[in-house]
Amino acid sequence: MRFVLHLEDFGDAPALITQQETVTYSDLADRVHRATARLGNTRRLVLIAGANEIDVLVVYLAALLAGHPVLLAPGDHPAAFEGLIAAYRPDVVVRSIDGTVTIEERGDGSAHVLHPDLALLLSTSGSTGSPKLVRLSHRNVQSNAESIAEYLDIRSTDRAVTTLPMHYCYGLSVIHSHLLRGAAVILTSRSVTDPAFWELFRDHRGTSFAGVPYTFDLLDRFGFDELDLPDLRYITQAGGRLSPDRVRAYTQSGRERGWDFFVMYGQTEATARMAYLPPELASDYPQSIGRAVPGGSFRLEPITDAPDGTGELIYTGPNVMLGYAHTPEDLGLGDVLEGELRTGDLARQIDGGVYEVVGRRSRFVKIFGLRIDLQQVESTLAEQGLTACCVGGTDDMIVAVEGASDLEAIRSASARACGLPVAAVRVCLVDELPRTGTGKPDLRAVAELVHHATPDSPEAESTVVDTAALRTLYAEVLHSGQVTDDSSFVSLGGDSLSYVQMSLRLERMLGYLPQNWHTTAIKDFVPTPRRRWWRAVETNVLLRAVAIVLIVGSHIRLFGVLGGAHVLLGVAGYNFARFHLATPRTERVRHVLGSVARIAVPSMVWLGVVIALTGDYLVTSALLLNGILGPDGWTPEWRYWFIEAIVYILLVVIAVLSIPLIDRVERRHSFWFAMALVGVGLLPRYRVIELGDGNNLILSASMVFWLFALGWAAATSTTVWHRMIVTAVIAATVPGYFSGDLQRELLVIGGLGLLVWLESVPCPPVLSRIAGVLASASLYIYLTHFQVYLPLREDHPWLAFALSILVGILFWQAVTVTLALRRWVGAARAKSDPNPAGTSSGSPPSHAAEMPGRSPVA
Structure with a gap:
């Protein structure tokens, strides 16, 4: 991969920027070469826990440079990471522990037969932690980085901030394409709703950021329009469909404020990107994915029962994966797709070679003999201001809706959108839709929401996981003032004394006690029908x-x-x-x-x-x-x-x-x-x-x-x-x-x-x-x-x-x-003193100051 091989060509230009340090390209090249020595010369399978950290990225680039196939996994999901270790038996495991990157060698040589073209293994966005992986070659990664850099016109003066995890193909493509052009990457794991994120962006003259639809939901709530970002040059959007109205709105906002808005389309199977919508076409075709990226092309393959003028979207290009891996034995396989990818999306071609995705083959279901487009139902509800995710049952359609209360109105609107009788639609109200680590609705988790529901069970329909109430409960039992939707009982310092009290109150709130609830994030709890007569006591x-x-x-x-x-x-x-x-x-x-x-x-x-x-x-x-x-x-x-x-x-x-x-x-x-x-x-x-x-x-x-x-x-x-x-x-x-x-x-x-x-x-x-x-x-x-x-x-x-x-x-x-009184007094003091000792009005409190008190183990 030439973008790794020629890092030193950019000399003293900044390559990686964090709040603490800036690493130049020369320094980065030196660190990468040193890290290759730690990985050895024998070609081995290297599993890396992805994190937006300099040392992790250095080891990742070193593995690519030395020719080691890299399995890039989520570093913030221990269960998924351990599952991949068990499934693929990597020769080397790399992870960051307490900010220190550790390299664990599990043998002198390799336990695998590794194809010469194999460079990178990624989970698809819908199967993070699954043993099903996408096999990517050196050519796939390099060509896609070049293609993205070309249509975005990435310059050496650009500075992109990381809004997505590096183990996600979209987030990784941002890093690849910017290193290719000698641009800088601002590394952070902060949310776009964190003011410190935008301070970092402004302080280091950030020029671009990437977002999935959920990112833009957060930006709308945060008040993005009011931010002063003088160096912002463009924003990219991918990872799911953004409604046409919002595409127009962001396009218009960019024109007024001096930046471009790029809508993009891709899949992990195509390394990252297959299409982009040029900003000048966004107002006229806000519903479309645009045209194929440089070096790629589309065609439509007719499908029986598909709407007129549509077909399955087939993509051809040098960035199409070698194929899938399901077991370690598949790592020795070569290219089984020969550059052609069946996307699974239904699309049509509109004016000027621009394509529009109208649905997903796997998201069409038959209910009462009617062919239902679940994505179209979601889009119809979105036009009414509702965030929804639909799942097809055997004889009904189940609609999970976020933050709403009028169950009957939602049921009627859903039925009208697809032509089903109202009785064939069930609605499950949730405080927040379950999402994957990349912000997409988690279809598997949505299906689990209603797994135990029955058509004649209104109790099951109206079961709501109220994350706000859960946060309050966790704060009360654990005496913590730092509870977020990403918090779990363990991450907040819970232990055996508080565990019992929490489990009893949690079961009363949810109606059941989820398995492994103590390590489950608040946002990942799902509603389940209440069990009235018997309860499982640990x-x-x-x-x-x-x-x-x-x-x-x-x-x-x-x-x-x-x-x-x-x-x-x-x-x-x-x-x-x-x-x-x-x-x-x-x-x-x-x-x-x-x-x-x-x-x-x-x-x-x-x-x-x-x-x-x-x-x-x-x-x-x-x-x-x-x-x-x-x-x-x-x-x-x-x-x-x-x-x-x-x-x-x-x-x-x-x-x-x-x-x-x-x-x-x-x-x-x-x-x-x-x-x-x-x-x-x-x-x-x-x-x-x-x-x-x-x-x-x-x-x-x-x-x-x-x-x-x-x-x-x-x-x-x-x-x-x-x-x-x-x-x-x-x-x-x-x-x-x-x-x-x-x-x-x-x-x-x-x-x-x-x-x-x-x-x-x-x-x-x-x-x-x-x-x-x-x-x-x-x-x-x-x-x-x-x-x-x-x-x-x-x-x-x-x-x-x-x-x-x-x-x-x-x-x-x-x-x-x-x-509890101690926590209440502390909270009252914090409210009365907006600028506590040890912090300045312009700086966030130190990490130590943010940590709450902890509770017992016995």
């Missing part, structure tokens, strides 16, 4: 509720079922792995330290008050130092061994994971890393290493760590074999730990075994709510119950039990209210 929540009841009841001597606290250690490890391992290293440290504080501070306050009032314990208890400085042998101070053990374990674990090398090993081998920790924990358990007080070995943090690690391993078990290994270790290591107390050993084995094999247990809603409250308050019940039951145990054991539970719940609520 096993770890149920174990916490049962364990705290057994702990309190056994201490009061209502019964003698011991071992609950040791089961809770496994649950703590399980939740630590679920809530903290997926987050970046620096954020993880902050989250865990916040969690430790949420455990330690209430404990220290409570014990400090108890010591001041009664003198029952040594001061070391209030400082949570009994395990280090406390008395030898069993004393009342050891009642709080569990809290100290959790605090010590979390602090040691997070310190170890803060080491970059260990962090990388854990991310690459999560399960085996956890099992290695189990092995380390078994050393003191079997007294290979002597640690702790000999009289209290089963209660010291070093001795119980292996149970925490077993819960961690249970959370990272992804296969049946993993679960069998963890189960075998549990069964082999728990016996003998409690000096022959068979009941205790069976309880711990059973509890940990349930954690390994069962994700949830169905139960009536009343029991699920009781379990949720007990689990949420479990730490506080454990902390307070000693002071409650001791005076009452002998004469009133059941009263002692009830009060122990009640006082713990009240203390939990008091802590929750205190944190």
Whole structure:
């Protein structure tokens, strides 16, 4: 690819610009050549997590220069990224972790047969994370970059800002075409609704930006017309159809303000672009895709039942892909399309060789024998100011509409647009349409919205995912002032104590609890019909509720079922792995330290008050130092061994994971890393290493760590074999730990075994709510119950039990209210001080200042 080979030809001209630095072409060429040495000379499959960052782009260009085929994947979608690793077994994995690019080599050579022409692998916009990939050659990429640079007349003085991710073919084409002409690229991941985005654009004299239809929705809401952009030269639009009225409006606005508006058409299968509409034709043909790009051509192929004068749009050009890849074996294939692409779009030719796309073959459905153009229905609704996405059912059409409320009016308008009876149209109202990472409506997710709906179920039709209400809920439970639609429970620092409360309230709001909701972004929740009679309670929540009841009841001597606290250690490890391992290293440290504080501070306050009032314990208890400085042998101070053990374990674990090398090993081998920790924990358990007080070995943090690690391993078990290994270790290591107390050993084995094999247990809603409250308050019940039951145990054991539970719940609520008040006071201060200390009126606050307080893990 010549645009990579000749970077140094542009000398000291700026190539890449960020808020922090500017990289010249000479410097970029040097960095790229250095990076090629890190990738080696043997041709290998390189998987790169795309990000609009200099170091990521350097490694990407280095791989192209060295001839390594690159699989470019979304860097902001860990599940999709890991799915591609599993599907394609790349030889090299490149990703940015905490701002540092890591190159993970998975072998000396290549595990694949790689065709000589293969240069780049991209997911199509509708299948991000899918194993179906587009195979692009060096010629495809180079020719399309040249074509785009030609019709946009890209100049060396141009500076384009990144409004789209680089793993998306449209965003990547902006980078390629500008590097080809020696122009600069302003790298940022900020939204166009962020004022700092436009400050960056103006400060560095940005001349162009690209947008998909959703980008222009955001621009309209943001007030783009009022922005002063003196260096703006042109705007490009692709990635979906923009309504003719809006094309005219942006074209006219550009004429008045001195910039051009280019409508473009393309597919990943054609590298990026196949057509463009010259600005001078936009007012006359705003509905069209324009003409073929330089070097390409169109023809129409007749289709049975297609509207008169239309046919499938066939494109021919040097940028047409080699073909698809579905498995690693397909990477050895050559060109199977020979430069011709069947687009799947229905189109017609209008005046002067300009084409108009009128629909998509796959979006025509037959309902009651009528051929329905779903895209035409969407366009009709758009003319009425409605943002909609249509899905064809077996006997009906389902219309998802964003931000509307008049269900019957929408149903009638949809029926008129396609000729169906009103009874054959169902409407699903949503706060926001689900979209892909590139802003397009996610048809698969829209179909899922109504997957469980039935024609006679008005409840299903009117189910709405209110993202505003969800943001409010997350802010309230997690005491965070930084909740956005992209936030998830984990990204906001949620953990096991807040998890239970959130899951209960979320289920009441949505009517169900989505799978993996804790890692799902707010915007990605979808409505589902409510389940009234049974609810699934997660096993770890149920174990916490049962364990705290057994702990309190056994201490009061209502019964003698011991071992609950040791089961809770496994649950703590399980939740630590679920809530903290997926987050970046620096954020993880902050989250865990916040969690430790949420455990330690209430404990220290409570014990400090108890010591001041009664003198029952040594001061070391209030400082949570009994395990280090406390008395030898069993004393009342050891009642709080569990809290100290959790605090010590979390602090040691997070310190170890803060080491970059260990962090990388854990991310690459999560399960085996956890099992290695189990092995380390078994050393003191079997007294290979002597640690702790000999009289209290089963209660010291070093001795119980292996149970925490077993819960961690249970959370990272992804296969049946993993679960069998963890189960075998549990069964082999728990016996003998409690000096022959068979009941205790069976309880711990059973509890940990349930954690390994069962994700949830169905139960009536009343029991699920009781379990949720007990689990949420479990730490506080454990902390307070000693002071409650001791005076009452002998004469009133059941009263002692009830009060122990009640006082713990009240203390939990008091802590929750205190944190809520703290957030409310902070928000009030922020409103009263528009320019807080440490920031200037013209600068955004630092990243550290934006981070909210975090909540606990236990």
